[in-house]
Amino acid sequence: MPVDRDSSLLSPELLAQLERLELVTRKVFRGRMKGERRSKRKGQSVEFADFRNYVPGDDLRQLDWNLYARLEKLIVKLFMEEEDLHFYALVDASMSMDFGRPTKLDYAKQLAAALGFIGLIRADRVRIETLGQGVGEKSPILRGRQSVWRLLQHVEAIEPGESISLSEGIKNFCLRNRGRGVVVFISDLMDKGGYESALRYFVSHQVDCFVIQVLSQEELEPDVKGDLKLVDCEDADEAEITVSAPLLSRYQQTLNAFVAGAQDFCTRRGMHYMLANNQLPVEELVAKHLRRRGLVR
Amino acid sequence: MDSLFRNTLGPASWFLLSLIPLALFALYFLKLKRQPLEVPSTYLWHRVIEDLHVNSLWQRLRKSLLLFLQLLLLALAMLALLRPGWQGQALEGQQFIFLIDKSASMSATDTVSGESRLEEAKRRVETLIDQLDSDMTAMIIAFAEQPEVVQEFTDNRRLLREALDRIEPTASRTDLTGALELADGFANPRRLLTEEGEFEVSEQEQVELYIFSDGRFRGVEGFSLGNLQPLYLPIGSFAAQNLAITALNARRGEERPDQQQAFVQVANFGEQPQATVVELYLEDRLIDAVELEVPAGDVASTTFALAEEAAGQLRARLDPPQSFDDTLRLDNEAYAVLEDRRDARVLLVTPGNTTLESALATERANRLAKVEKMAPAEMEKPDYLLQSQSEVYDLIIYDQCVPQVMPLASTLFVGRLPPTDLWKQAEAEPVFGPQIIDWERGHPLLNLIELGNVQIVDTLITKPPLGGGVLVDSTKGPIFAIAPRDRYEDAVLGFEIVGHEEDGTRTYNTDWPRKHSFPTFWLNVLDYFAHESSSAATHNKPDLPVELRINSQEETLTVELPDSQRREVQLERVGRLAFHETGQLGVYKVYSGGQVAKQFAVNLFDREESDVRLRVKQEGEDGVQVVDSLSIGYVDVAAQSPGSPVRRELWKLLLAGALVVLVFEWYIYNRRVYI
Numbered sequence A: 001m002p003v004d005r006d007s008s009l010l011s012p013e014l015l016a017q018l019e020r021l022e023l024v025t026r027k028v029f030r031g032r033m034k035g036e037r038r039s040k041r042k043g044q045s046v047e048f049a050d051f052r053n054y055v056p057g058d059d060l061r062q063l064d065w066n067l068y069a070r071l072e073k074l075i076v077k078l079f080m081e082e083e084d085l086h087f088y089a090l091v092d093a094s095m096s097m098d099f100g101r102p103t104k105l106d107y108a109k110q111l112a113a114a115l116g117f118i119g120l121i122r123a124d125r126v127r128i129e130t131l132g133q134g135v136g137e138k139s140p141i142l143r144g145r146q147s148v149w150r151l152l153q154h155v156e157a158i159e160p161g162e163s164i165s166l167s168e169g170i171k172n173f174c175l176r177n178r179g180r181g182v183v184v185f186i187s188d189l190m191d192k193g194g195y196e197s198a199l200r201y202f203v204s205h206q207v208d209c210f211v212i213q214v215l216s217q218e219e220l221e222p223d224v225k226g227d228l229k230l231v232d233c234e235d236a237d238e239a240e241i242t243v244s245a246p247l248l249s250r251y252q253q254t255l256n257a258f259v260a261g262a263q264d265f266c267t268r269r270g271m272h273y274m275l276a277n278n279q280l281p282v283e284e285l286v287a288k289h290l291r292r293r294g295l296v297r
Numbered sequence B: 001m002d003s004l005f006r007n008t009l010g011p012a013s014w015f016l017l018s019l020i021p022l023a024l025f026a027l028y029f030l031k032l033k034r035q036p037l038e039v040p041s042t043y044l045w046h047r048v049i050e051d052l053h054v055n056s057l058w059q060r061l062r063k064s065l066l067l068f069l070q071l072l073l074l075a076l077a078m079l080a081l082l083r084p085g086w087q088g089q090a091l092e093g094q095q096f097i098f099l100i101d102k103s104a105s106m107s108a109t110d111t112v113s114g115e116s117r118l119e120e121a122k123r124r125v126e127t128l129i130d131q132l133d134s135d136m137t138a139m140i141i142a143f144a145e146q147p148e149v150v151q152e153f154t155d156n157r158r159l160l161r162e163a164l165d166r167i168e169p170t171a172s173r174t175d176l177t178g179a180l181e182l183a184d185g186f187a188n189p190r191r192l193l194t195e196e197g198e199f200e201v202s203e204q205e206q207v208e209l210y211i212f213s214d215g216r217f218r219g220v221e222g223f224s225l226g227n228l229q230p231l232y233l234p235i236g237s238f239a240a241q242n243l244a245i246t247a248l249n250a251r252r253g254e255e256r257p258d259q260q261q262a263f264v265q266v267a268n269f270g271e272q273p274q275a276t277v278v279e280l281y282l283e284d285r286l287i288d289a290v291e292l293e294v295p296a297g298d299v300a301s302t303t304f305a306l307a308e309e310a311a312g313q314l315r316a317r318l319d320p321p322q323s324f325d326d327t328l329r330l331d332n333e334a335y336a337v338l339e340d341r342r343d344a345r346v347l348l349v350t351p352g353n354t355t356l357e358s359a360l361a362t363e364r365a366n367r368l369a370k371v372e373k374m375a376p377a378e379m380e381k382p383d384y385l386l387q388s389q390s391e392v393y394d395l396i397i398y399d400q401c402v403p404q405v406m407p408l409a410s411t412l413f414v415g416r417l418p419p420t421d422l423w424k425q426a427e428a429e430p431v432f433g434p435q436i437i438d439w440e441r442g443h444p445l446l447n448l449i450e451l452g453n454v455q456i457v458d459t460l461i462t463k464p465p466l467g468g469g470v471l472v473d474s475t476k477g478p479i480f481a482i483a484p485r486d487r488y489e490d491a492v493l494g495f496e497i498v499g500h501e502e503d504g505t506r507t508y509n510t511d512w513p514r515k516h517s518f519p520t521f522w523l524n525v526l527d528y529f530a531h532e533s534s535s536a537a538t539h540n541k542p543d544l545p546v547e548l549r550i551n552s553q554e555e556t557l558t559v560e561l562p563d564s565q566r567r568e569v570q571l572e573r574v575g576r577l578a579f580h581e582t583g584q585l586g587v588y589k590v591y592s593g594g595q596v597a598k599q600f601a602v603n604l605f606d607r608e609e610s611d612v613r614l615r616v617k618q619e620g621e622d623g624v625q626v627v628d629s630l631s632i633g634y635v636d637v638a639a640q641s642p643g644s645p646v647r648r649e650l651w652k653l654l655l656a657g658a659l660v661v662l663v664f665e666w667y668i669y670n671r672r673v674y675i
Helices: A014-017 A067-073 A103-123 A146-158 A166-176 A196-205 A245-268 A282-293 B013-030 B043-054 B057-063 B067-082 B117-130 B157-166 B176-187 B352-360 B363-368 B378-381 B382-388 B519-528 B532-537 B652-674
Strands: A034-053 A075-083 A086-091 A125-130 A180-189 A210-216 A227-232 A238-244 A271-276 B035-039 B083-089 B095-101 B137-143 B147-152 B191-194 B199-200 B207-213 B228-234 B243-253 B260-268 B274-280 B284-295 B299-306 B312-319 B333-338 B344-347 B370-374 B395-399 B411-414 B436-439 B467-473 B477-483 B488-493 B496-500 B506-508 B546-549 B558-562 B566-570 B574-579 B586-592 B595-602 B630-632 B635-637 B646-649
Touching: A014 A103, A014 A282, A067 A075, A067 B436, A086 A103, A086 A166, A086 A271, A103 A125, A103 A146, A103 A282, A125 A146, A125 A166, A146 B595, A166 A196, A196 A210, A210 A245, A210 B382, A245 A271, A245 B043, A271 A282, B013 B067, B035 B546, B057 B363, B057 B496, B067 B652, B083 B095, B095 B117, B095 B176, B117 B157, B137 B157, B137 B176, B147 B157, B147 B176, B157 B191, B157 B566, B176 B207, B176 B630, B199 B411, B228 B630, B228 B635, B243 B274, B243 B299, B243 B312, B243 B333, B260 B274, B260 B284, B274 B299, B274 B496, B284 B299, B333 B595, B344 B378, B352 B496, B352 B519, B363 B370, B363 B519, B363 B635, B382 B506, B395 B519, B488 B519, B546 B558, B546 B595, B558 B574, B566 B574
Parallel strands: A086 A125, A086 A180, A180 A210, A210 A271, A227 B035, B095 B137, B095 B207, B207 B228, B344 B370, B344 B395, B395 B411, B411 B488
Antiparallel strands: A034 A075, A227 A238, B083 B646, B137 B147, B191 B199, B243 B260, B260 B299, B274 B284, B274 B312, B312 B333, B436 B467, B467 B477, B477 B488, B496 B506, B546 B574, B558 B566, B558 B586, B586 B595, B630 B635
C-alpha cells in the first residue's frame, strides 16, 4: 500500500495511530453510497431496525413472512442502512499562513492529510479544498484506502499565496459543495474584514463545522523588542510599534480577546472551535484534542 | 540670582550648551528609522496600537521616556554648571565648638528683633544645633573674662540646647584668648573623655570653631589654631549707639582739700552728639543732676560737690532722652563707695633725719596721710604708750630707734631690728659694703623703684621670721624684709639713711636719697601701710578677684552681693579678703560680726565693652562697611556676613543625580521591553 510516500506529511507511526480512529459527526447526514456509517435511512444492512405495515410498492423481499404466518398481516421488516460520510477539509492557504516553524500552512496541510486519511480508512468521501479555489474548480473526491496516495499528493500540492478574503473563499466553498457533511476549516482567522460573516456561511450550509485556528508561536507570544515597523505580508500594511511591557501585555489581552471571541462566536452557532499552536504535534492534536472535541473517535 | 546661582560658564559656552538639547530633539524626531519586520498579520497589532493610543498621554510619555531621561540628564548637568547653593547656616565637618561671647557688650539690644546680642547668638547657635547630623558632635563654650565650658562634646542635641539656655549675660570684659586655649585643649588632643565614653579625635580631624561675638576686643596674639577652623560670626550692627559712664570717683578737690568731689565721665559711642542727664545718688538720695552734652565719639565730664562728711554708696546714673536708643544699659550706672573718711596717721620716730622728713612732707604724701614726728626720747611718755597700744596710728616709722614693746600698728624700722625674738636670729652687727643684687619688683612697696644704682656703706642683715619675705637682697644677705604680725606688718630696712659717726657727726650711710627712687619709695610706704583705705577708689572689674584688707579678727566673713545675696567667705589670712564672685556690677558689702566692715564697688568702666558698634574695616572707595576681621595668632579670621557662614553647594549632588539618570537611561534602553 503506497501510503507513506511522503513521510513529511504523515509518518508511519502517525498512520498506524490514525488507522484506529474514525471521524464522527453529531449530525446524521444522508450519504451518497454504501458506507460504514449508520444512516438515517433504513436499508440493507444486517442490523434490524423496526417493523412497519406494508404499503403497496414496498419491496416484497422485505416482508416478514414469519409474522404474516402468525398474524396474517403484512409487516415489513426494516434494517439499518449504513452509508458513507462527506468529509471536507478546507485549508486557508493565504500568505499569512506561510509563517512559523513549521509554517502554519504546513501544519494545516498535515492536519488535513491526517483527518483525510482517517476518512479514507473508514470509507468516507473525503475532499480537501483550499479557500482560493474558484466556484468551478472542484477538488477530487477521494474514497477508500487506495486513494491515500492521491490524497497526499493533492495536499502536498497546496501552495501558499492565495489572496482571497475569508468570506469570499467560504462562500465559494459552499457554492461548490452542495453535499452536507463534516467540514474542518483550518485557518488563522486573521482577516481584516473579520471572520464572523465568513463563518455564517457554514451555519446556513448546515454542515457539522469544526474551526481549527492555527496560530504560530510568534503570534501567540511575540518575541520582539525595540522600535519596529511591522509589515503585513498580505497587504503590506504597516504598524509602527515601540515594544514595551504594557504593549506586550496589551497584545496578549487583545489576542486572548480575539481567540475568546472566535470561540464564543462558534459555540453560539453550533460550530466547534479549537485553537492549535503550531508547536503542538499533529498526532497529539488529533489523538487527544480532537478526540476530546468529538471529531474523531 | 547670584545668591542662588554662581555662573561658571561664559555666554559662548552657554550658547554651545544650549545647542545640545536642540540637537537631541532633532535627533529624536529624525531618528525614527524603525526596524521593518514582516508579520503574518498586523490585524492584532493595529488593534493593540489603537488601544494604546486611546490609553492616555502617559503611553506617549512612555514612548519618549528615553528622550525625557536624556533631557533630564542635560538639565541636571546645566544646573550643576550654575552651581546652585544657598546661603544657609549649613554645617560641614564633624566636630564643632561654638564659642559664645557673653561679655557686657553682648547685652546690647541692637539686633533686628530687639533682643540682646546674646539672645541672637544663642538663637543662631540653636539653628546650627538643629542642623547637626547624628554623627556630628559639638561643644559650647561661653566666654567673657573667664571661659566656661557649658557643654562638652556631645551629639545629643537636647543637651546642647539645654546648655545653651543656661548661658546668662555677664557684665565682664571679653577675653577670647582663654576661650581659645580651652577650645584648643578640647580640640587638639587625640582622645577625649565625654559622657558617651572615650572618643577619638584623629590628628587630621578639623574642628570647626564658630565664634559668635561682637568683636569688641583686641586680637589674640601668640596663639596657634592647630586643628581649629575658625569662623567668626559678628553679631550686632554698625550703627549701635551707646552712652556710658566711663569713670566715677570721689576725691578731695585739688583746690579745696576740705571738700569732697564726685567726678563723673560720660562717653558717647555714637555718630551724633548727644545730650544726657547725669544723676548722682548717695545712698539712694538724689544729690544732683546735670545735663551733659557729649560730642560724638568723645567724652564729657562733670563734678559734683559732696559734703565733707559724706559717706556711703555713691551711684551715678545716666538718663538719656527717650528718643535716644541706648543699646547697652549696663554701663549707664556706676558705683563708688565713700569711706567714712579717717585720715591715715603716721608717726615718725626719729632723732632727726632731714632727708626722710622732707620725703614724707611732700604734697602728695600729705594727701596720703597725716605724718606726725616725735623724738625717740618721747617714747617713754604715757601719751605715746597709750596711743601706740590703741590703734591710733596706721604706721609707726622707727628711724634709728627701737620701742620697748611692739605697738598695735604696722611698723617700719630703719637701721634697727624690731625688739622681738623673731627678728633676732641674724648677726646684730652691721656688715660693710653690701651690693644690692635683686629686689622684689612686684611688691607694692617697691613699685616703680630702681635700686641697682644705690650704694650702701653698712647695714644690718634682716632675716625675716617665718611667713615673712625678703624684699631686697644683697651680697651680704637680705637688707630689707617684711613680715606679718597679727594683722599688722613689720618692715625692716637694714641700713640707716643718715648715720652717726662715733663722734656724733652725721654722715650719709647711703646715696639713696639722691636717687629718684627714694621719694617714690616713701610714697609707696605711705600708700601701702597707711592709705590702704583709699584703694577702694581703684576700680574693681567684674569677674576679676578683689583683694581687700579688712580690720577684723574673724576667719569667716559675709559678703553681700549687689542683689542682696550673701556669701560666706573663708579667709586665707586674717585681715585679708580675697573675693572672686564679682560678676555683678554694684556695691558689695563685707560684714564682720554683723557690722559692715568694708564696702567695695564693681564697675564696668571699659571703653572697649561700651563701644558696642561693630568694628569696621575700611573698604576702599565704594564705602561698603565690612566687619573687621579677628586676628588670632597670625591668622585673620574674616567676619562672615550675618546669617551666612557657609554656602552650601548643590552641584555634587546634581552630578550624582545626573549619573543616576544616565545609568537609569542605559537600563531603560536595554530593558525597556519590561517597562
